[in-house]
Each structure stands twice: as C-alpha cells, then as structure tokens.
Amino acid sequence: MSISVEGLPPIMPTVQDIDRQSEGDTSRPLPLVWISLATITALLFLWSLASSYGFVSPLFLPSPVAVYQALESLAVTGFVDATLAQHVGASLLRIFGALAVALVVGVPAGLAIGASRLGKGILDPIVEFLRPLPPLAYLPLVIIWLGIGEASKIAVIALAMLPPVILSTATGVRSASADHVNAARSFGASRLQVLRHVIVPSALPSILTGTRIALGAGWSTLVAAELVAATRGLGFMIQSAAQFLVTDVVIAGIIVIAAVAFLFELAARLIERWLVPWSTRR
Secondary structure, eight states: OOOOOTTSOOSSOOHHHHHHHHHHOOOOOOOHHHHHHHHHHHHHHHHHHHHHTTSSOTTTSOOHHHHHHHHHHHHHTOSSSSOHHHHHHHHHHHHHHHHHHHHHHHHHHHHHHHHOHHHHHHHHHHHHHHTTOOHHHHHHHHHHHHTTSHHHHHHHHHHHHHHHHHHHHHHHHHTSOHHHHHHHHHTTOOHHHHIIIIIHHHHHHHHHHHHHHHHHHHHHHHHHHTTTTOSSSHHHHHHHHHHTTOHHHHHHHHHHHHHHHHHHHHHHHHHHHHHOHHHHTO
C-alpha cells in the first residue's frame, strides 16, 4: 500500500520560500552601532540620575560632569606630579616593553611546542604552570629577583602576556595544512624552509589573535605592576587617587584605560586585516 505525499505541505521551508519571505519583509534590523550607543546613553542617564538625586553619595559615585572635569584637570594640571599624557606614556612604555618580551620569547616557544615533540615535552609543563597563576602571586618573587625598578614591572606584565602568545602560536602551528607541508617537502624544501614558508604563514592569524589576548591580559595586570614603587602610570594614578578618596580621578583613570585598550583592539584588528586578509574572510 503506497501513500501519496504530493498534496502534503513541505515540512521544512525551501530556499524559494525564504527568499519570498525576505522580499516581502521590507523592514531592516536596527544597526548594531545604534544599539550600542543607546545602551551607553541609557547607562550615562542612570548614572546622572543616581548622582543628581543623591541615591549614591558623590564620594563613592561622582556625576559624569565631575568625571569629565577631572579628565580636563588631569590633561592640563595633572595629578601626583604628572599630567595625564605622562601617565599614559609611562604605562604604554611598560605595556609595549612587556609585549616585545612576550613576542620574542613566546612565538619561538609556541613554534617549538607545535612543531616538535621534544619542544612540547620540555616547554608545555612550564606554560601550564604559569597559565593559571594570577600576576599578584609571583609579584613578590619578581621584586626579590629584579628589584623595584622598571624591570620588575615589565616582567610581571610580560609573564601575564606569555601564555596567550605561546598557546595561540602552538595552535596555529598545529592547524597548518598537511597537504601544504607535504607539497613543500615534495619540492625538496628543507625542514627550516617548511617552517618559514608554510607553517609560520599558516600560524600568523593565530599569533595575531594571541597578541590581542595578551594585550588584554597586560592591561589587566598593569595596575598590579605599577603598585611597585612607581612614580608615573595610569595604575599608579588610580591607586594614589584611591588612597585620598578622589573618586572622580579613579573613574577617569578607569575610563582612560578602557579607551586605550579599545584603541589597541581596533589597531590589532586593522593589522590583522592587513597582514592576513585571508583569515578575516573566513
């Protein structure tokens, strides 16, 4: 006994049905940037409302106008013997110095872990030991070894940046196409040539992704690093303001750190699109 299904409606919509529905629907979704701007505006409004009507004491939550005035004062007159530009410059020098150390050490270590069984056996336990440790855990030891100068601050930030760079590089090496590696070997390429011309270009998107993650980890470690006998820096500025209950400067410093980190993220994405355009199209 056969049952005819020609007259029954289809269970799943076809591509033609979806196209007809999309053609008939003339409404466009709200752009994501407008949703983000509306969210920021709503948060600023609630913040202003809470500070204006005294829901929260100005000592703990100053108004947005007070924070803006604190930013202007920081830019012109400064705080704790340095202007805002000088604090930002000191923090950027530490971040870029730590990033340079993390890349110089982390990329070769990641290549060794991903391309060599011996390298993985030697370096992987060290990376897995460092990865879960918070920076404040080894900060006293770094001070004992390196003192209270700039070297200890850069070392603490670099140690926070190292695991993301190493792990991302190793992942990129493992994701290299075996067909490309075999094709290079069939043309007589040496192991070093395969590493240079096949594996490293394949791992470059992962290396850049690890760099972006490392920058975030470095900024989150900055405040802890600048606790060590610093005289300038955004973390030092925030800690000094907190000791004197200058809450508007504290919030202004947090906003500046977030803004600089956001600019770093945009710059890293532009560099990624420039260096590895094939990766951004996936």
